[in-house]
Amino acid sequence: MSTDPAPQPHATAEQVEAARHDPKLANVLYHDWEAGSYDDKWSISYDERCISYAADRFRYVAGDADWPYGRALELGCGTGFFLLNLMQAGLAKQGSVTDLSPGMVQAALRNAERLGLDVDGRVADAEHIPYDDGSFDVVVGHAVLHHIPDVEGALREVLRVLKPGGRFVFAGEPTKIGDFYARRLGALTWKAATTVTKLPPLQGWRRPQAELDESSRAAALEAVVDQHIFDPADLEAIARRAGAADVRAATEEFTAAMLGWPVRTFEAAVPPGKLGMRWAMFAYRSWQRLSWVDRNVLSRVVPRGWFYNALVTGTKPAR
Ligand SMILES: C[S@@+](CC[C@H](N)C(=O)[O-])C[C@H]1O[C@@H](n2cnc3c(N)ncnc32)[C@H](O)[C@@H]1O
Structure with a gap:
C-alpha cells in the first residue's frame, strides 16, 4: 500500500503564509494547486508535438546513441511531460516518476x-531519492533543478541511484540573463494587457478580476518556488562537484524566448479560450521558426549564457 501523502490542492491562508519562508512547502502547495490544470496551462500533450519536443531536448545535449535505456527515473515529473513523452519516443520501456x-x-x-506505459510513481524530494543505489540506467528532469535548494546534493543523489556508466539529462532550466529579459518582457506584457482591457470597448478581453487576483497570489508563491537561475558554466561545475563525468551544458531559445514569454503572459491575461486555435498555431509556428534561427544561426555568434534555457548532462563514472 502507498504511504505517499495526500495532495493539498486548496491551501489555507496560514499554510501559504508559512510557505513564504519554506521553499519546499511552497513547491508542494503551489504544484498541488496547479496539478489539475497544469497540462492545459502549459499546452502539454502526449502526442507527436510534445514527443518530438522532449526527444529533441534530450538528443540536443546528450545524443541518442545509447537508446533504449533499461530503467528510467524522472525527478520533479509534474504531470509526466518529459519522461512519458521520452518513453513514447523510445527512451526506455520501464519508468519511475517522482515529485x-x-x-x-x-x-x-x-x-x-x-x-x-509501464510506470510507477513515488512522492519524493530530489535531495533524498527513495530508491536503492544503482537502480536506474538514466535519470531525467525538466524545469526542476531551479526549484531544488541543494542542487549539488540532488545531483549526488542522482549519481547514487544511477548504475555505473548511467546518464542524467536535465533540461528547461532558466539562465541568469534569460530570466532577466523574460521576466521583464512578461511583466511589461501583463501591465499592458491588464491596463488596455480596462477600456470599455476592450472589456470583453479582460479576464475576470477573481482570476487575475488568483494569478497575483500564485505569483507571490512563484517567487518562493523558484530558487535558482543558472549560468551554464556554473551548472557544469555543480555537476562535476557532485561527482559526474562527461559533463556538458548547452543552451537554447534566445529570440524564441523573447517571443514566448510575452505570448504566454498575454494568453494568461485574457479569458481562457478567447484567442482560439488559429492564434495557438500562429504562436507555436512562430516559436518553432525562431527556435530554429536561434539554434542554427544565432548560437554561432551569441554567447551561450544569453539563451533562456539551459540543459545539462553527465554520467556516473564507470568503476
Ligand atoms: C516547473 S514544474 C515542472 C514539471 C515537469 N517536469 C514539466 O516540465 O512539466 C517543477 C516540478 O518540480 C517539483 N519539485 C520542486 N521541488 C522539488 C524537489 N525538491 N524534489 C522533487 N520535485 C520537486 C514541483 O513540485 C513541480 O512539479
Whole structure:
C-alpha cells in the first residue's frame, strides 16, 4: 500500500503564509494547486508535438546513441511531460516518476496509465531519492533543478541511484540573463494587457478580476518556488562537484524566448479560450521558426549564457 501523502490542492491562508519562508512547502502547495490544470496551462500533450519536443531536448545535449535505456527515473515529473513523452519516443520501456507534490505524482500516474506505459510513481524530494543505489540506467528532469535548494546534493543523489556508466539529462532550466529579459518582457506584457482591457470597448478581453487576483497570489508563491537561475558554466561545475563525468551544458531559445514569454503572459491575461486555435498555431509556428534561427544561426555568434534555457548532462563514472 502507498504511504505517499495526500495532495493539498486548496491551501489555507496560514499554510501559504508559512510557505513564504519554506521553499519546499511552497513547491508542494503551489504544484498541488496547479496539478489539475497544469497540462492545459502549459499546452502539454502526449502526442507527436510534445514527443518530438522532449526527444529533441534530450538528443540536443546528450545524443541518442545509447537508446533504449533499461530503467528510467524522472525527478520533479509534474504531470509526466518529459519522461512519458521520452518513453513514447523510445527512451526506455520501464519508468519511475517522482515529485515533491503528491498531486503531480497522481496526475503523472494517471497520464501514464492512459498512455499504457509501464510506470510507477513515488512522492519524493530530489535531495533524498527513495530508491536503492544503482537502480536506474538514466535519470531525467525538466524545469526542476531551479526549484531544488541543494542542487549539488540532488545531483549526488542522482549519481547514487544511477548504475555505473548511467546518464542524467536535465533540461528547461532558466539562465541568469534569460530570466532577466523574460521576466521583464512578461511583466511589461501583463501591465499592458491588464491596463488596455480596462477600456470599455476592450472589456470583453479582460479576464475576470477573481482570476487575475488568483494569478497575483500564485505569483507571490512563484517567487518562493523558484530558487535558482543558472549560468551554464556554473551548472557544469555543480555537476562535476557532485561527482559526474562527461559533463556538458548547452543552451537554447534566445529570440524564441523573447517571443514566448510575452505570448504566454498575454494568453494568461485574457479569458481562457478567447484567442482560439488559429492564434495557438500562429504562436507555436512562430516559436518553432525562431527556435530554429536561434539554434542554427544565432548560437554561432551569441554567447551561450544569453539563451533562456539551459540543459545539462553527465554520467556516473564507470568503476
Ligand atoms: C516547473 S514544474 C515542472 C514539471 C515537469 N517536469 C514539466 O516540465 O512539466 C517543477 C516540478 O518540480 C517539483 N519539485 C520542486 N521541488 C522539488 C524537489 N525538491 N524534489 C522533487 N520535485 C520537486 C514541483 O513540485 C513541480 O512539479
